[in-house]
Amino acid sequence: MSTVVSASTPSPVAKVSAKPDIGAIVKFVAVLIIALVVISPLFLLFVASLKPDRFQILADMGSFRAFWVSEPSLQNFTDIATFSGALPFGRYLVNSLIILFCTVLGGVFLNSMAAFVLAWGRLPGRAVVLTALIGLYIVPQESIVLPLLSLVNKVGLGDSFAAQILPWMASPLYIFLIYQFFIQVPRDIYDAATVDGASPFRIYWSVFLPLSLPVLATVAILLGIETWNQYLWPLMVTQTDYARPISVGIASFFGHDSVYWNSAMAASVMMMVPVLIFYLAFQKWFVSSFISSAVKG
């Protein structure tokens, strides 16, 4: 909002003059240098993933050759794609995508449905449910994972996709975020729909969902990043490669005597690329999502 305001106010004459002042240039160069230094580790990763020789990667790290690859090769990536590397990373990546897709789709749907009933439903006891949800929001995931693991093992869900999808689909935070959006929808819109005799689900589906794309995108982005980066839970719940996500796969490189740096680098790039594509496409949405999670959470 404020950027719009500041853009429309006439700027001081000095700043419109053709000659940019020296201070502005210095500032720009400073920001550029800081940005390059801060982002250089990510750049190193992408460069290193194109070097198939893992000893060369380590040898190059200590010099400026770390920023340069003379003979770029996709060998590491083809190894992963054809399952011929040290670990089945192709499989881990597919697993992660399956878990991501199911969690985000189910999460957006279930959370928004519940939020709609809490905001506009006539069901008795809604206030109690809402208070309970807000109270539960404070419980950190780390505090419940061990009892949850024991529970999941007891019902035979251990080492499954379901165990990685079902527990994190519905979430008090996201229900609350969508709820806050829904209660700001003008009453007239809801009333108009009820006069037409539409059922609650119909009102939700054809009136409220289309209205709430911004908040649904926010939830999808936050839940997506969270799911993609899950580590502690899949580390405990997956015992085989069957449902293991890529985060745990990459981490299993550590602790061996020789780390396969080339595969680890390529796998890391593959883990970053999907996020990066979405981020580049929806950068504004990403930033506003994180802000709304902060302000309301």
Add this chain to the structure above:
Amino acid sequence: MPRRKPPIWGGRLQELGMLLPACILIALFLLLPFLSSFEIALTNQRLIPRPVPVRFVGLGNFQQILTDSAFWTALWNVTRFTVMVLPIQCGFALAIALLLNQKLPFRNFFRGLFFLPAITSMVVVCVIWSTLFQYPTGPFNQIVGFLSFGLVSPIDWLGDPTWAMPSIVLLSAWQAYGFQMIVYLAGLQNIPETLYEAAELDGANAWQRFWNVTMPSLRQTHIFVLIITTIQAFKLFTQVNILTQGGPRGTTDTLVHYMFTAGFVDQRLGLASAVAILLFLIVLVVSLVQRFVVRDRR
């Protein structure tokens, strides 16, 4: 009021059908484990049940934790981590936010760039930084050697008890500052321009404007950022689990790592649940402090 009779019962059943799926999942996978952790913490239950019946041990688990020096080390480490990471991470985030809040060419591009580490998975961050920390020829050792003209010998960053925690701090701050940065940016954009104009009329220089306009206006943002960073810091696990396994000599052991080792590695579910409850209490207290401080000033 419309005369038309809405299908009340059908409508309510449908509402129930819409509300229940999410509530059942939360009850099963959040509320139930949370409540059962209080019960489990009073027993000697194992992760994989043994033929021996589970015994009620009262507060024995808590007693055992509170007399275990490894637990106090973990708590101390997490405190140390928090105290180090708070100023570095939040200070850097504020500095970048201040820079990016000014008129600057390609400002949005820079904002996007500076936010990149925040969307990078911690596992990927560990892969990158473990190469940066390589002993003895990694980039950090090269830089240290270069700056000291070779006087300082290479440091085993993650393997040296003195340096392991500071290294984890640096890596964690780099990964996470982006979030605090955008919160600060949002806070900075809410400061009315007129305040700065008034300060300028009063002859305040840039330094005075920062301390007398910017900092006081950011008060709520500061509180929020400090609280959320503290809570995050107390949950430190992934980096430590991947890079140091709590070592060397327990100097990077954390609460969650202690809990993970007790419950998952050693299979002592009862003991781990007791740690989980203590972690919850710490998070609860920090959150309550925030509510209290924020409400106090409103």
